[in-house]
Every structure is written in C-alpha cells, then in structure tokens.
Amino acid sequence: MAEPTKKRVTDIGPPHYKKFLPPVILANYGKWKYHEIPRPGVLMHVSESGDKLYSVRAASPRIVAIDTVRMFADLADKYCGGFLRFTSRNNVEFLLTEDKNIDPLIADLTAAGYPVGGTANSISNIVHTQGWIHCHSAATDASGIVKSVMDEMTQHFTKMELPGKLRIALACCLNMCGAVHCSDIAILGIHRKAPQVQHDKVKAMCEIPSAVASCPNAAVRPAVVDGVQSIEILEEKCMYCANCYTVCPALPLNNPETDGVAIWVGGKVSNARSEPRFSKLAVPYLPNNPPRWPEVVDTVKKIVEVWAANARKYERMGDWIDRIGWPRFFKLAGIEFQKQHIDDFKHAGLTFKRSMHLRYDKE
Amino acid sequence: MAEPTKKRVTDIGPPHYKKFLPPVILANYGKWKYHEIPRPGVLMHVSESGDKLYSVRAASPRIVAIDTVRMFADLADKYCGGFLRFTSRNNVEFLLTEDKNIDPLIADLTAAGYPVGGTANSISNIVHTQGWIHCHSAATDASGIVKSVMDEMTQHFTKMELPGKLRIALACCLNMCGAVHCSDIAILGIHRKAPQVQHDKVKAMCEIPSAVASCPNAAVRPAVVDGVQSIEILEEKCMYCANCYTVCPALPLNNPETDGVAIWVGGKVSNARSEPRFSKLAVPYLPNNPPRWPEVVDTVKKIVEVWAANARKYERMGDWIDRIGWPRFFKLAGIEFQKQHIDDFKHAGLTFKRSMHLRYDKE
Amino acid sequence: MARKPTPKLDQLEKGPWPSFVREIKKRADKNATCADLLGVLEKSYEERVGHWKHGGIVGVFGYGGGVIGRYSDVPEEFPGVAHFHTVRVNQPAGWFYTSAALRTLCDIWDRHGSGLLNMHGSTGDIIFLGTSTEHLEPIFEELTQAGFDLGGSGSDLRTPSCCCGEARCEWACYDTMAFCQEMTMHFQDELHRPAFPYKFKIKAAGCPNDCVASIARADLSVIGTWRDCIEIDQAEVAKHAAKGNDIVKDVVMNCPGKCLSWDGKALTVVQEDCKHCMHCINAMPKAVRPGKERGAALLLGSKAPIMEGALLSSVLVPFIKMEPPYDDIKALLEAIWEVWSEDGKNRERVGEFIQRVGMGNFLDAIGLDPDPSMVAHPRENPYVFYDLGGNGKE
Amino acid sequence: MARKPTPKLDQLEKGPWPSFVREIKKRADKNATCADLLGVLEKSYEERVGHWKHGGIVGVFGYGGGVIGRYSDVPEEFPGVAHFHTVRVNQPAGWFYTSAALRTLCDIWDRHGSGLLNMHGSTGDIIFLGTSTEHLEPIFEELTQAGFDLGGSGSDLRTPSCCCGEARCEWACYDTMAFCQEMTMHFQDELHRPAFPYKFKIKAAGCPNDCVASIARADLSVIGTWRDCIEIDQAEVAKHAAKGNDIVKDVVMNCPGKCLSWDGKALTVVQEDCKHCMHCINAMPKAVRPGKERGAALLLGSKAPIMEGALLSSVLVPFIKMEPPYDDIKALLEAIWEVWSEDGKNRERVGEFIQRVGMGNFLDAIGLDPDPSMVAHPRENPYVFYDLGGNGKE
Ligand code: SRM
Ligand code: SRM
Ligand code: SRM
Ligand code: SRM
Ligand code: SF4
Ligand code: SF4
Ligand code: SF4
Ligand code: SF4
Ligand code: SF4
Ligand code: SF4
Ligand code: SF4
C-alpha cells in the first residue's frame, strides 16, 4: 500500500445528488403529477406546473468500457444538457426536456448498438453478477448467458406487448448477488459436487472452526488427514452451497463436468396486486454450454412464451402460475417434475400440498 | 390379569355396520340425491328413488351415563325402529322415516335436557377431551369449560343464524387430543412453568435418554443431583409442552397458580372455498377459574359476537380475519397484541409480515 | 351421591346445555366409582389441578392396546377411583347403532365399570370410562361375545373412522364405511399389537368437506373427490336464484378456482380450473353435484403439535379409484409402514418422518413417482442434493 | 486485442443485445489488462470453469472496505490480470450524473485500471473492474479530490441506494434520495470501517412498487406509503374507461383488498380495507394517486439464501413520517446495531439474528412494542415462553 499523502481526505461520501439533477427536476422535485409512456423506452413525466420531462431508456450490458460511458456523456451533452442517469436494472436514461430530441437520440443510440426500451410491460435488462469475469465463486458465467438470453428477448425489450412486467435476473452462484431469489425468471449457477478438500492448504489458509461453523447442514467436520489438521466433508450432507468455500479457500467446488445452471420462476418484488415472493425451482439443472448456453436460452424462451400466450393482463409470472396451478405450469412448459423440485430443506414441510384444492386436467 | 378362558376370541373387529343401518338406508345406500334442512337440527335426505330420511340431531355432553344411552335407545325404539347414530362431533342423531315423529321426538329430547340443533350455520358441539375427569396431563378441565361455554352458545346451536359454521374445540393440554389445531375457536389448556424434577423418582420411573430425546427444544439434560442420576431442565429453554412428562412421570408440570387456558382462532378443516388451515393464537393466557371459567366464556363470546356481526355470508372465522386483517381483528375483539402472539418456534420467520400489504385504520 | 358436598360442580348442573355433572350424578348413588369421581373432581375444581397419576401398563391378554391405565394420586381419600382405567371399544363404522346394540354395551359396562362412557372418543372409539384391572378380561370377553372388539392405543394402528358417507350423504365420492370397515378388519393385527415407531391413524371422508377432520388428524387421510366436471342442473340453479340466492356474490365470487360464471340463465364452469373445493355444491344442493368419475385422494401425515409443531396431511396420491378390497391402498400402506418402521425414530409420526428424510427420498423408498400435485409449490431454496458418480455423470 | 484468438467470445459479439465482449474489445488494444481478460475468459469458456482465486485483503489506508481483491490462478499465462481488484465507488443517490462527472470518473479509471466498469453493481456502487494493488491509493485520492468516495464491502454498512423517488416519480411518498444521502453521510464511519457481525444494507423505495427491490435485498428496507385514503379523480377515471380500460376486470377485480367498486360512473373505495398495494394507482395514472398523509414503513432483514435460506424483509415499523434529518430512524438503527453487534454471531445477518433470538425478544431489546402489523398471522404452535417468578405470578 502506498503511503497516504497530506491532502488525503476520507469519509466525504458521494457527491450530493442535487449537483447532478437537471433544472427541470430541481424545479419540479416532488411535484410530478403523472406520467405517460408515449413509446417503448420513453417516459413522459408531467409536473403539477405543467413542465415535462422525457426519459429515454437504453439497454446497457452493464459491463461498459469508459469509451462507451464517454459516448453516453457526449449524447447527453448533445440532446439534454449533459444530464443522464442509470436505473436500478442498469439501463441508462437520458433526461430530456425537448421532445424533438427524442427521435434523434433514439436513432443515435440504436445505431451505436444500444436499443431503447424496457418500459411498462416489457422485459427489462437482466440484473446480474460477475461470473467468470471476476468472481472466484462462479459456477457459471454471467455476462455470456445474459447476452445469449437477451439476444432472444430483445423484441420484448423494444416492445411492450407482454401481459405484465417480466423481470429476469442471473446470479452465478448461490450467494445470489443478483438477488435473483425474487424474479419472474431467475437463472442461477449451481454446483453439484461437494468441495474437494485441499488437505495441504487447509491449515495455512483456513480457520478450521469457522469452516465447520459455516456449513448450514453440518457437513463440514475437523479431521486429521495423514497426520495433518484438516477438514472432512460428509458428501451425503453437502448441498453445494459453497458457504464453507467462502470462509476457507482450500475447499473449492468448481467442477466443469457437474456445474451448471438452474432455472427458477414466479418471484416478484413489487406489492402490486399480490405480495412479494420468492422464485420457485422450475428446472433443477442445465449444463454449462458456452458461449451461448442454448439449453438455458431455449428453456427461458419457452417459459416466456407460454406465459405470454396464457397469462391475463397484469398477471406476473407468479400470479399466472398461482391461477393455473403448478401441475399445469409444468405441463405447459414441458418440464418434467422431479424429486429435486420437492423441497427438503428446513421448512420443506410447509411447501407440501396440504389441502384438497387439486386440479385434474382433462386427459 | 385374569386367565383367558377357552371360548376367548380375538381380532374380530367391530360389528359390520350393515347390521345397524335402517332399511331406508340399506335401500338407498349411495343413492342419496340431495338434502334440505327443514328446521335446525333436522336433516332431510332425499334419494334418487324418492325415499326420504330424516335425521334429528341432539346435543350430548359426550360423557354420558348408561342411563342416558338407554334413554336414547328407548327414544329410538319409540320413533324410528331403534336406529340412531352419533356424529363426528359427538352429537346423537335419530334416523326417522316418519316426518310426523319429528316434533314429538324433539319435544322428548328437549324435555330431557338434550337440545336439538347443530346443523348448517350454527355452532355445533364442542369437540373435547378428558381434562380432570381422566387425564394425568390436563392443564385444565375439559367438560367444565365446555359446559360453561355452551351454556352461553346454546342459542347458536338451536338456531342457524350465523354467517357460516363455527367449530369450537377444546384440548386440556398441548397433546391436543381434541385436534383443536384447526378450529374456528380453540380452547387449549396450557402450562407456563417448566417441569419440577422429582429427583428421587427419576431413576426408578424414567429412561433418562428417552426423556432427553423427547424435548423439542433440548431443554432436558442428564444430571447428577446429590450423587443420584437424574435430570435437569434448562428453564429458559422450556416451553412447557410436557412431552418429557409423557415419557417420564417424574417430571410433572401441573401448577395451580400458573396453568390456564389459551384461545386460538381461525382454523378450519373443510376445503370449501379456502384451504384447511391451523388456528392462530388469539389470547395467550386466561386463568383456570372453576367451576365456570368466566374469563374464558367471556372471551369466546366476544369473539363469536364480533365475527357474527361482521363476517359476510359463508365467511368462516379465518376467512373473515383474512379479509379484515389481524390488526383489525385484535382491535374489534378488544385483545391486546403481545409478544407471545409472535411466533418464535421453528418456522417463526415465515409468519412475519413480509410485504407492504398493510392496512391503516382511520383514527 | 358424592361422599362430600360438591358445591362447585353443582353449579354446572344449571344452564341449557346438557350437563356432564348431571350424567355423573345419574350414577353416583348406584356406583361407588361415580361417587368418588364427583369427589375427586370437586377437589380438582377447588385446587385447580388434576388428581390422576401417569398411567401404568394394563390391558387384556395378547393385546398391546385398547386400555388406558389410570390411577388416582389420592386413593385413600377416593378409593372408588383408585383404579380408573378406560377401555377403548372399536365403534361400528359411521357410528351407526341399533337400540339393541347400545343396550348390550350398556349392560356389559353396568356389570364391570362406572357406567359412564364417552360417545365417542376423539379418535372415534366408544370409551368405557373408569374400571379396575380385574374387570378388564371379563369386559373383553363379554364384548367379543357380543361382537365388539377393542380399539387401538399405543404405537399401533389406531381405530380407523369415517364420515357417514354413502349411507346418508349425497356427496360421498366413495363408500367411506365399506373402506373403513375393510381397513379395520384387514389390519386387526396392526391395530391390536403395537409394532410401529408411534401411533398411526386412518380417517376416511367422502368428499373435501371432510366431516371427520381427517386432514387434520389422521396419518392417512382418505378424502373423496372426482376428477371430471361438476354436474350442473341448470333448472335447479335457476330455482336457487329465484329463491333469492345471489349466485354471483354467494357462489361465483367465492369459487377459489375462479372458474364459475353465471349470466342470469346458465352457470358455466371451466373444468380444468375447478379446485374441487365443494363450495358451489354445498351452496346449491340438488343443483350442483360432484362429477361422475369419482374416487379419492390419499394424504399423509397430519397430527397434533408434539414435537415439531402440528401438521396437516399432504397429498401423496392425488387421485385413486376406490375399489374394494382396496389392495392398492393396502399395499401402499404396507410399503409406508415398512419404511417408517425401519427408519423412523421412536415416537416419530410418519408426517415428521417424511419431513426428516425428505419427501423425495420417501417417495423413492416407497416406490412412487414425484407429482407436482404433491406440493403447494416447488422449492424456493437452492439447497438441492445430488448423488453424482465419481466422474460426475449422472 | 487478446493475445490469442477468442473464437468462442467472438460469437457473443453478434446479436441485437449490446455485447459485453465488444465493450472489452473496445479497450483490449489500448490496455493489457483488458487483452488478458479476453484471454482468460476465452479459457474459461473453453474449460467451463472460472480462473480466479479467492480474494485476499487489499484496500486503502484507514478503510476496511470498498475494494475486492482478486488474483488470477493463471498469472503466468495472463500477467495483465494477475491482480484484478475491483473498486466500489459510492454512486450518487438515484444514480443521477452529469456528463462532466462521468468523464471525471472515466479519466481517473483510464489512468489507473482496465477502463471497464459496472454501471452499476448490484448493491448500487459504481464498480471499477480490474486494477492492481499499487493503484488503489492513487485512485482513492483522485476520487476524493473529485468529490467521490468508496462504497462498502465486508462486514460493514453497505452503500445505501434508492429509487429516483421525488426526482422523477409522481408516486414517491417520501424523498428517497434525500434520505439515502443523509444515511450515507451520517453513517460514513459504519460504511468504511467494518464493525458489524456481517454486512448491513439499506435500500429506499418511494412506494410499494419497490423499484429498488428493497424488500428482497436490504437489511433495512424503507418503503414509502400513505395512511389515509387513495385520492381518486373521477373525471380521469372516466377517461380511462372511455379509452377502453375495463375498470372492473382490470382494476376492481385485481384489488387485493377487495375494497374497490365501480358503477360505471364513480370509483369508490373502502379506505380501511385498502392494502396499499399500488395496483389501482399503477393501472390508472393521473386518475388515482397515493393519499396525502405520506411516510414509509420500515422493514428489516432481507437477504440472499446463505445460510438458512433467503429472507424478505419484515415489517418493523408499519408507518413513520419521514422527517429529515430522520433522527428517529437513526436512533432505531443504532439500537438495532447495538443489539445485533452484541449478540449476533459472526456472519449472521440481522434477519437471521431476529429469527434466532425471536422477534419478541428482539423487540424488547430495541425497545419497540409488538404490533399485529409485524406478522402475517399470530403463532400457530403452542410453544410459548414465559418468564414467571418463583411464586408463579407475572
Ligand atoms: C427507473 C426505475 C426506478 C429507478 O430509480 O431506477 C423505475 C421506474 C418506474 N417504475 Fe418501476 N422502476 C424501476 C425498477 C422497478 C423494479 C425493480 C427491479 O425490476 O429490479 C420493480 C419491481 C419488480 C418486481 O416486482 O419484481 C418495479 C416495479 C414497478 C411497478 C410494479 C409492476 C407490477 O405490476 O408488479 C410499477 C407499476 C407499473 O409499471 O404499472 C412501476 C412503475 C414505475 C414507473 C411508471 C414509476 C413512475 O411513475 O415514474 C417508472 C417507469 C416504469 C417503466 O419502466 O415502465 N415499477 N420497478 C427502475 C427501472 C428499471 C429498469 O431499467 O427497467
Ligand atoms: C353428521 C356429520 C358427519 C358424520 O358422519 O358425523 C356431517 C354431516 C353433514 N355435513 Fe359436515 N358433518 C359433520 C362434521 C363436519 C366437520 C368435522 C368437524 O366439525 O369436526 C366438518 C369440517 C369443519 C371445518 O371445516 O372445520 C364439516 C364440514 C362440512 C361442510 C363445509 C362447511 C364450510 O363451509 O366450511 C359442509 C357443507 C355445508 O354445510 O355447506 C358440510 C355438510 C354436511 C352435510 C350437509 C352433508 C350432507 O349432505 O349430508 C351434512 C349435514 C350438515 C349439517 O349439520 O348441516 N359439512 N362437517 C358431522 C356432524 C357433526 C356435528 O355433530 O355437528
Ligand atoms: C381419549 C382421547 C381423548 C378424548 O377424550 O377423546 C385421548 C386421550 C389421550 N391421548 Fe390423545 N386421545 C384421543 C385422541 C387424540 C387425537 C384425535 C384423533 O385421534 O383424532 C389426537 C390428535 C391427532 C393426533 O393423533 O396427532 C391425539 C393426540 C395425542 C398426543 C399427541 C400426538 C402427537 O403426535 O402430537 C398424545 C401424546 C402421546 O402420544 O404421547 C396423546 C396422548 C393421549 C393420552 C394417552 C395421554 C398420554 O400422554 O398418555 C390420553 C389418555 C387420556 C386418558 O386418561 O383417557 N394424544 N389424541 C382420544 C382417544 C379416544 C378414542 O380412542 O377415540
Ligand atoms: C459486485 C457484486 C455483484 C455484481 O456484479 O454486482 C457482488 C459480488 C460479490 N459478492 Fe455479493 N455482490 C454484490 C451484491 C450483492 C447482492 C445484491 C444487493 O446488494 O442488492 C446480494 C444479495 C443481497 C444480500 O445482501 O443478501 C449479495 C449477496 C452476497 C452474499 C450472500 C449474503 C447472504 O447473507 O446470503 C455473499 C457471500 C458472503 O457475504 O460471504 C456475497 C459475496 C460476494 C463476493 C464478495 C464473493 C465472496 O464470497 O467473497 C463477490 C465479489 C465478486 C467479485 O469478484 O467482484 N454476496 N451480493 C455486488 C456488489 C456491487 C456493489 O457494491 O454495488
Ligand atoms: S453470485 Fe456468487 S459468483 Fe456471482 S458475483 Fe456473487 S458471489 Fe460471485
Ligand atoms: S458446500 Fe455448503 S453444504 Fe457443502 S460442505 Fe460446504 S458449507 Fe456445507
Ligand atoms: S389433551 Fe392432553 S390432557 Fe387432554 S386428554 Fe389429551 S393428553 Fe390428556
Ligand atoms: S416441557 Fe417440553 S420443552 Fe419443557 S423440558 Fe419438557 S419436553 Fe422440553
Ligand atoms: S365428508 Fe362429504 S361425503 Fe362425508 S358426510 Fe361430509 S359432506 Fe358427506
Ligand atoms: S367446486 Fe369449488 S372450485 Fe370447483 S367450481 Fe365449485 S366453487 Fe369453484
Ligand atoms: S418505487 Fe415508487 S416512488 Fe420509487 S420510482 Fe418506483 S414507483 Fe416511483
């Protein structure tokens, strides 16, 4: 670490947001009256004062080169006084007051390869994580799957023709940095083999008691192997959460043959109509098949299609499944129901069907 | 045990029910078409054949003297060829074919002190257990509370003026022999002090390892007291379930000062409209106050009254609370919400309110 | 009469509801046990605590269940209840009796016990309430001579019970009483000789109204249902409407499948959305009835809270035709009992057992395929077990 | 350019969605780190496994968080990514920028790292993706000179984030950005110097639509709402109807409070039944709006699955006026942190902590009264704890 210099300051926090707000926002802060969505990717917010703000939303791959950020800055200068923002799903939004600038801006963005859309009943950007780009924990890549899936979904981003919003998220391991656990469709990197204990490294790299304590299922035990203090893993108790690996680097789980992806459906976050809820397991395992993960793409596509074809207006994925029931979801989506779908963790019993509210399909 | 005699037979099972069915049932078995309820306590079942069966239902205290059973037998002979049955809620039903016999039978039953009713949207008999009449486990009496509550509810038994069915059940301890856990209103005997270990008796009366294993909360531990193998109870981990007492008689929990009754609401069993569900805690503790338990009677009465006044047609207790929300239930029922209402056992987290679907009462 | 005054209990003779105190008093001057029962109960009412000791093991020869031993902790004060055992007598299916059968039972009980009974116990048995050890064998012999037998207690199959079903109900989707009788008879050995890790209860209800609360208190709940469409008699629906029933508000809006509609003339249903809840049928007798393709669902595992919390039964077989002698169900039960007896812990009910070993593993063990009807929803947590070989191929 | 061909990654340059490979390539010929990133990623794509080692502890002087150390497990093959640390830069509230501010950030990052960023990380930070240890201090100095500071990592307060709220949304029930800014500034020490049992996240959403997913991924979720009646502009409702919106089907039937009705002329609401779900407001902008008495609910404890399963936040304070400088919320947070820091286990998030110690005990400890809005429903199990004195009186 270099020595700190004299003029070094700390704990200043981020710049105050007011410095970055366009005049129309400063003037109408807290006074917005309503909004309309004149076309996909464009929000028009109208203030009590009558002032209007147009936000133009473009897709972003989230990993952006500074070249691209500078290009965004240039476009912002060109069309909206240099004011722009990013959204909670990592899209970029240009904040315009001149409606005549909307079309040229969209044209420039589209030409540069950043499609405009993601508003209202569309599929917005996939919230995702680091994958093989940066994280040691990743059971799959993030950006590659996102790109492959969104290439097939772009028409749902640039149009607003779905029954409701559809939020896809991806996390490359069970830590779920993408907070995928409440998504309409979640793509999750998973391991399926217990950690390989590197007995020669355990003592140097790990605190054995923390590693033991880290396991949610008591599968990690202290052990003496070839006379050295180490760890043993009870294979049959391990459900590959990697929590022990997080605290002890000598317990890697990555395995090219058995790692892969699980697909989850029906979660949501908003309180609109129904309550927020977790996503549920749809497909326990699909292989890692770079660069385009065709099995994952096809599965997601199929699920989106049956939902789009069958859901009623405003029905999010989970609301739709609630209405038609899980048995019919599995049938329509062409997914085989397996042992793995049935919960067997802590609260498993609460997921069993404990009523006679059963549906029987016509044969 | 006396020696078994020669003619002793075993494993014969109960008599075949067909011996006990009246001719009208034998003739129309499986051919009933519909029913009507011409007056409270009277069911008229009509067969595809046009035959009619009238069932007249009378209240029973469940503990009956053979004198009473003989009297029922006499009435059955007098009015319906000697055919009668008991219901799953311990009422007695006389099975008539002559409608002219209905009124005289009802008159006789009423005169003998066995009111007729319990059909359709009424309060039927209280399913209950042994209490101080027979069980060593009882934290309260059963029959005394049932009698006291039903004395106040009899008009809801003999009339059918409630929004839906209302099922009350009572169990005198957490073993819940009355299966009270799915009742519109459940009355439950509870302890509130950990078992008193009778150190002098433990070794003779108990298997210490079973006692230790029996505790759901790991509050029971082997211990040596005054040189004798015994048991110790971790007071702060005990939630008074008495499971250890069931396996080890030297661990009694009965305590006249602290035992009492808890009230639960909103459970159901039928699948009509909503799914079956457990009752939830309404009042954590009311004192044992024999012979008439006025606190219990008043609480049950109040709950029945607010429900009857506010629920919509067909709304069982739980459906009604679902619609209005728990905060308003507590307000209307005049019950203070306390720490004890909040679950802190195994699945507690799943009972927390994890959404913004909140209601705010007008002040 | 009690030997001492019972001022507290006497208060419970008043009021419109039938009085259990009056029942006891009916016998208290004929029977010393009843007299002392009044006395000890008055004492409990005074002291606010029970006076029974933990039961000992008593029973009849060759049976492991059917009798609950009970002793007073104040036998000197109330010698009539020093022993106060109960005898569980297996009720006839559906609790149907003739006056003659009842009198026979009363006579036996008059000779050998307090003359007080529970009609019936919560599991369904006739309960003879209060006798002493030496009467047990005679009671048993007289009962069997009269065609009755004991019910279950302890870690055995408990007395199965059922709703009146086809005997008296138009909605029964199978013959509950025939089924209950057949199970009771077929499994007499399991009923009388405890060999399970804990008790096992069977309850049979003819339709999802579940008038025996089977889903809440049976290890095996057999609940009737139908798998085709509800039957609608439009003319009868119109009569309900004419009588003033608000079909939309009372029926359509209360349908959990959201599959009914009423246009003022016809009630229509989207068959595959129907959840078989019974509401429309309940609300409009004669007009709506269960479909023709009838059978039952088998649900497993309900119980009271001890020790991990109460359970409702959960779906094991979403639909099965109910065909006597029910060999399929008997085979399934035997498979379940085998797995549970082998791997269940002492005092672990089958519902708890399934939770502990995992539903998926349990299904593997009893040889049933997973079905999405078995779950309210698939798992939410990502903690999935796999058993991949050394090379990682499945 | 990568040092070797990248045929697999190249396939990801095609297709309509913006390509992260193209982003990396934009810099690959200017920057050795990016060139080697392409190389190592191609290797991962070939081998189907990542090539990063478990991070070591690196950071800037005096801070315990803000930097994630990362090293390659094939440094000889790809020396440009031998170190590949990320720097988390605290975003401005609501992710608003000027072009000038963005250029400043780009310039700093151009001088000291790969020139790749995440706009933004899942917690909300600007992420500088890939640098080596010796650049960390210079980056920090230049950032602070430009008015920026690091975000959180490790067992500290993480970078709070918020929806755009009153800046751009008509439904914001409080000023999310002001609140987020104030919390971030007030708790700088907690943010930069890990002293908690584990991470603690704050997210602020202006209304129950929760556009920052706060209920799913913040230890403290602050979600705007109103406690009086929704505001209805009947003329605007009529316009929605005229435009062809089916008010009954789309709005009334979807209302979870079952409290709306529409007679073709007026939309009426039963105020006390409204669940504040936002649906009618969402479905009819301009016509329906949140009420006037606005504030927020505070919910606690959401998180990802490690280790007991994921949690959503649960209601702690059902309604609070949001008044700067939010002293009440600060005090509450400090009380929570004190109890959790004292009794929480290492790596135990506050949501898990509450489940372990029990919500009732937790409320006692932080000095809040129980409220029925905190639970979906009261307990179902009878396992209630009491703490009665020796004589049994409370
Ligand atoms: C810009 C953004 C907030 C921000 O500060 O960044 C935002 C902005 C708006 N949201 Fe949102 N939401 C944004 C993320 C979210 C999220 C969070 C997420 O996706 O991770 C949610 C929760 C999603 C979920 O439930 O899983 C969210 C759930 C909603 C909803 C509820 C939708 C529903 O029916 O469940 C509405 C209401 C609506 O659209 O009718 C809404 C409505 C809106 C409105 C109309 C609010 C307004 O009047 O300005 C804004 C335009 C929405 C649109 O795109 O059509 N916003 N909105 C976020 C844009 C993300 C993006 O780039 O796509
Ligand atoms: C006689 C009995 C069955 C038996 O074999 O003994 C019985 C008989 C009938 N039940 Fe039942 N039920 C009987 C216990 C039950 C139980 C079990 C219990 O209470 O422990 C339930 C479940 C209660 C619960 O959900 O907690 C039960 C839930 C129903 C329902 C559903 C009610 C609902 O809206 O939830 C119906 C349908 C209805 O009444 O509309 C029903 C309907 C009926 C019908 C109308 C069926 C028929 O067509 O014959 C019978 C007359 C009902 C009446 O009393 O109005 N029966 N019924 C039981 C009488 C008990 C008593 O003495 O009061
Ligand atoms: C007599 C009866 C209550 C009544 O007044 O009706 C009864 C009485 C006893 N039950 Fe029960 N149970 C009775 C039906 C039930 C039911 C209801 C049912 O079967 O439908 C339940 C709830 C359903 C269930 O099985 O879970 C029930 C759940 C229990 C439990 C808790 C079991 C559990 O797994 O949670 C125990 C405790 C135990 O088994 O150790 C128990 C234990 C007992 C014992 C044997 C007490 C003990 O710990 O040794 C009681 C003897 C009382 C006595 O002195 O007479 N009893 N018990 C019922 C049996 C009568 C009959 O045969 O018809
Ligand atoms: C960078 C980021 C993912 C991204 O690409 O955006 C990230 C990356 C990591 N997260 Fe995360 N988390 C990131 C947001 C999240 C979120 C989402 C959020 O904050 O809204 C979650 C879910 C919400 C939550 O907090 O529970 C999240 C849940 C985790 C967990 C599981 C925590 C748990 O209690 O279940 C871990 C494991 C741990 O803490 O040991 C984790 C651990 C990690 C580590 C530090 C890996 C580790 O085990 O050491 C990752 C470093 C990756 C790398 O090499 O860059 N990360 N992590 C996100 C932070 C960027 C930022 O500051 O803006
Ligand atoms: S989800 Fe897992 S692999 Fe992906 S960034 Fe987070 S910790 Fe790393
Ligand atoms: S991966 Fe998870 S379950 Fe397996 S041993 Fe490690 S901590 Fe335990
Ligand atoms: S509920 Fe408890 S006290 Fe009552 S009879 Fe059953 S075991 Fe005995
Ligand atoms: S009463 Fe229950 S919780 Fe208390 S020590 Fe006994 S078994 Fe454990
Ligand atoms: S459960 Fe169904 S079939 Fe049996 S009595 Fe009740 S309503 Fe009739
Ligand atoms: S049985 Fe129930 S779910 Fe089926 S149509 Fe009738 S009310 Fe609807
Ligand atoms: S959470 Fe509410 S206030 Fe914030 S942007 Fe979304 S809709 Fe607007």
Ligand code: SF4
């Ligand atoms: S906000 Fe939601 S609950 Fe309230 S009236 Fe509107 S739709 Fe109904």
